[in-house]
Amino acid sequence: MTNADTHQLLTDLLESWKATIGSDFQGYSNHCHRMVTFCLALRHCTDEERQKVAIAACYHDIGLWTARTMDYLPPSVPPAMECLKARGLQHWAEEVSLLITEHHKLRPYTDTRYPLVEAFRQADLVDFSLGLVKFGLSRNYVREVKAQYPNAGFHKMLVRTALSWFVRHPFNPAPMMKW
Structure with a gap:
């Protein structure tokens, strides 16, 4: 692959x-593609891992x-499980x-059984940080992927959604984050 x-x-x-995603579709799609690109650059993946990364x-x-x-995070898992089931995976x-539930973990994911989880977490952080955090990827590479x-x-959608959430849940401002 x-x-x-x-x-x-x-x-x-x-x-x-x-x-379902509506007007946010292109932004989310591009975020996912950037994430996949960064993940594949951060880790040499097998064909099986590439499929897992795309699905997650x-x-x-x-x-x-x-x-x-x-x-x-919790409601993001069942649709992924349905996808796996439909594909016999x-x-x-x-x-x-774990790729889904641990991708906002603040500290590295260290379970050696699943090294792909850490690469996926890092890839999301590269994109979420707009390339400020790079995990060894070059500035030019990140810029090319973003282009x-x-x-x-x-x-902007994330900021808008987060602000709306914060107004209603000031004591739980970032429920998707994990230590």
Whole structure:
């Protein structure tokens, strides 16, 4: 499976969520593609890992739209599990669940059984930080990826959603974050 195949799988998976995500679709799609690109640059992945990354990327934040909450990690897992089941890949459930639930972990993920989880976490942080955190990726590389997959309002949507959440939940401002 090539990088292009990985991105095509992600594109195909995301397509079924276009109506649910609505006007945020292009921003989320590009975020997912940037994440996948960064993850594949941070870790030499097997074909199986590339598929896991594409599937997890599609679903990692989907609870923002399906559950309309900033506490979106738990509701992001069931659609990913349905995808795995439909593809006969239920044996990946634990790892794909961890890719989703641990991607906002503040400290490194250290379970050596699942090294892909840490690369996925780092890839999300590279994108979320707008490239301020790079984990060894070059500034030029990050810039090229951002140019290939423009932000399209993704970070503005995150700020808008977070502010709306904070007003209603001031004592739980970032429920998706983990220590």
